[in-house]
């Protein structure tokens with residue numbers, strides 16, 4: 001069965017569309033009884049992209065940053081390996097651009113890659129100015145190397161705890177900005193829109209109190225969607241809320257078929273699926289199977305340092321070949337002192353399970369890690385909805401193409417946070433104050449007496465995505481997933497929920513819907529999108545982005561293909 005997507009040329013018979021629809025707002029709100037708050041700029045998400053954007057806003061403007069959990073829970077804070085930038089005198093921008101384009105498998109937007117790579121040294125300097133302490137060697141920044149990078153160019157902190165250190169510094173810097181207010185535990189349900197564009201957001205605060213936040217400009221920085229998968233490195237907050245809410249508000253989505261799987265996540269029953277950074281392989285760790293055989297040579301001449309999609313795919317095949325649920329990272333041939341001091345976090349976690357990383361093989365398998373697709377933005381972070389900007393993992397910017405090069409995403413958050421912040425700030429400065437709520441139209445959703453077991457549907461969704469929309473995909477698996485999502489959407493999307501669990505599930509189903517539809521449409525293998533029934537890339541037909549936009553009052557998606565800008 002195929003999904004109810006309308007292709008661009010075929011919009012005439014919307015009435016024949018299926019039973020479920022995408023409501024415009026998940027939860028009804030009553031402007032007469034809800035509290036109203038007025039800000040110049042609203043930033044949804046307090047990870048690296050959100051805080052970088054906040055720093056860029058003119059101090060004469062009032063800024064609100066909202067996070068759905070406590071601010072320290074974000075992918076940014078969990079980042080391990082580091083941030084990429086051309087720092088070493090033997091490296092150059094052309095190398096970093098070339099490596100990013102090669103990883104992206106002919107689907108990167110070259111002007112965007114050039115722009116981001118050239119800004120990297122300046123953005124890294126900013127982080128240092130704002131208090132980040134990166135690791136050094138002989139008084140210079142220590143530079144790591146990761147899969148797909150031709151040179152040492154990964155700046156890191158506390159060995160493998162780069163994100164925690166960057167976010168510590170960024171949080172303490174933004175804390176000192178008197179014009180920036182932070183609301184934690186504030187779940188953004190939807191963006192408020194009228195004919196003019198985005199006007200702010202509907203936010204559920206503590207005790208389910210719904211507030212209407214009006215803003216001249218809104219910046220979306222809600223991160224990724226790894227929680228759609230059973231196996232993931234992502235924190236609990238990564239449920240794709242921002243992507244789904246942006247779609248409901250009319251923003252175009254792009255590249256939804258591209259979920260990057262990290263090849264090496266710790267696989268121990270009882271532990272969370274912690275990521276074992278790529279830098280471990282950069283330092284010389286080998287991948288071995290359950291028989292102790294090093295196998296990457298059978299798949300790629302770059303061995304363990306091949307790009308992530310290649311390594312994930314090889315691990316999946318090797319697990320099948322050996323009928324074993326994982327493979328192993330082996331560092332027993334490396335200097336044990338160096339290993340323990342370079343990777344203190346991983347050493348600590350593995351020790352809890354009686355694994356000494358310098359001696360024992362570490363059990364690993366792939367997991368959903370980074371969502372390449374998302375809200376389509378231009379070089380300034382402008383979405384297709386006026387007054388709505390976006391930055392960071394929530395976006396599809398064209399930087400990563402069909403596969404993200406390691407350590408390019410913290411960089412993307414810094415660059416796009418700065419651009420979106422600057423553009424939103426300029427736009428807000430040019431607008432007059434208007435402290436009134438505007439009339440908005442809402443589509444009805446319905447309250448149901450019967451309770452759904454939301455946890456059950458969520459777990460089933462995560463298993464389905466892992467099984468059928470994971471590292472290796474096929475038409476039959478994707479069609480089976482499409483049929484299930486269709487069924488769940490029919491009875492979950494039109495309902496009115498009153499808490500985060502329900503809204504998250506509605507968002508996860510919405511994002512899954514687009515991921516599967518795009519994965520079915522792209523009948524080729526490219527980067528992280530591996531179709532076993534179409535094992536080759538097809539540049540002639542598929543060197544383009546798949547794009548979705550809401551149309552009609554029921555919010556049916558209109559699918560179109562957009563060519564690369566180069």
Ligand SMILES: Cc1cc2nc3c(=O)[nH]c(=O)nc-3n(C[C@H](O)[C@H](O)[C@H](O)COP(=O)(O)OP(=O)(O)OC[C@H]3O[C@@H](n4cnc5c(N)ncnc54)[C@H](O)[C@@H]3O)c2cc1C
Pocket residue numbers: 044045046047048049050066067068069071073074075076077078079080081082083084162163186187188189221222223224233234235237238241242275369370391392393394406407408409410411413
């Ligand atoms: C384990 C791990 C290791 C990684 N290592 C690296 C690395 O070494 N180098 C690298 O470049 N990249 C790495 N990445 C990827 C990188 O960390 C992320 O892509 C990047 O940090 C995303 O930043 P962000 O600001 O876009 O989103 P996040 O940092 O995820 O922040 C999202 C924010 O949005 C908020 N939010 C979400 N939904 C809502 C909602 N409905 N309402 C209100 N707020 C909401 C969250 O509360 C959070 O504050 C890693 C990722 C993980 C998970």
